[in-house]
Amino acid sequence: MTTTTLAGTVATQANVYFDGKCVSHTVTLADGVRKSVGVILPATLTFNTGAPEIMETVAGKATIKLAGASEWQTYGPGESFNVPGNSSFEIKVEGEPYHYICHFG
Amino acid sequence: MTTTTLAGTVATQANVYFDGKCVSHTVTLADGVRKSVGVILPATLTFNTGAPEIMETVAGKATIKLAGASEWQTYGPGESFNVPGNSSFEIKVEGEPYHYICHFG
Numbered sequence: 293m294t295t296t297t298l299a300g301t302v303a304t305q306a307n308v309y310f311d312g313k314c315v316s317h318t319v320t321l322a323d324g325v326r327k328s329v330g331v332i333l334p335a336t337l338t339f340n341t342g343a344p345e346i347m348e349t350v351a352g353k354a355t356i357k358l359a360g361a362s363e364w365q366t367y368g369p370g371e372s373f374n375v376p377g378n379s380s381f382e383i384k385v386e387g388e389p390y391h392y393i394c395h396f397g
Numbered sequence: 398m399t400t401t402t403l404a405g406t407v408a409t410q411a412n413v414y415f416d417g418k419c420v421s422h423t424v425t426l427a428d429g430v431r432k433s434v435g436v437i438l439p440a441t442l443t444f445n446t447g448a449p450e451i452m453e454t455v456a457g458k459a460t461i462k463l464a465g466a467s468e469w470q471t472y473g474p475g476e477s478f479n480v481p482g483n484s485s486f487e488i489k490v491e492g493e494p495y496h497y498i499c500h501f502g
Contacts, residue, residue: 295409301402302424304434305496312438312494319407329409333417350409352426387419388399391410 294370295393296351298327310337316394325397332390337383343396344377350391355384398457399475400498403432412432414441421499430502437495448501449482455496460489 297388300321307316307328316330316376332354333380353368359380367373375381412421412433419442421435431484436461452461459472463488464485472478480486 297406298406300405301404302407302422303402304400304498306420306436306494308438310434311419312417312436314478315411315417315436315463317407317422317434329407329422331411331412331413331417333413375442384468389411389413393409 295348298329299394300327309339310335313337314339327396328394330392330394332383332385332392334340334385334387334389336385338380339375339383340380341375341377345375346395347375348395350371350393350394352385352388352390354390356387357382378384390391400453403434403498405432414444415440418442419444430482431490432501433499435497436500437488437490438499439490439492439494441490443485444480444488445485446480451477451493451500453477453498453500454500456489457493457495459495459497460491462487476477 298319302317303318313335315330316328318328320326348379349367349371355364355366403424403426408423419437421433423433425431452497454472454476460469460471462469
């Protein structure tokens with residue numbers, strides 16, 4: 293199941309990374325939990341994490357390699373992957389944009 | 398004054414236009430009013446409107462020419478421009494991304 297909506301307060305200024313290859317908006321839920329909803333355009337990028345992250349795929353697909361992993365794995369709608377804190381992952385998006393929710397903590 | 402947050406329900410799948418030069422997320426307020434928060438990357442684009450729109454600048458700046466207008470006008474943070482329904486406008490963004498809220502109706 294894909295999460296299609298999030299109720300909360302949206303920051304109107306986006307987060308723009310990698311010259312716009314990744315654009316996200318931060319959403320703060322009623323209980324104070326912070327998430328972001330975003331898009332990654334076709335590209336191969338390396339993201340660093342501070343807090344641990346769960347990346348939930350909303351639409352499209354992405355192929356991921358976590359720091360220290362030897363294999364790439366592909367995730368589609370409704371599928372998630374976990375990234376440890378203070379780590380990194382490579383993400384490869386081809387063809388269509390990848391839409392995600394990033395859950396922190 | 399710039400609107401820094403919007404409270405409502407955010408669609409987790411983004412709207413991606415012009416190969417990602419424009420990415421927005423739709424927000425539905427508690428009273429059912431629909432808005433979008435988005436980013437336009439450096440580019441010159443032509444947007445068509447269905448409903449009338451008020452484009453509120455959150456960050457960055459954009460230079461606009463409405464359909465039928467002879468002059469370009471530049472808008473920065475806190476400034477808005479109105480676009481009639483069933484019309485169009487050209488928008489030129491240079492250097493930094495343009496962050497906006499689109500108010501419909």
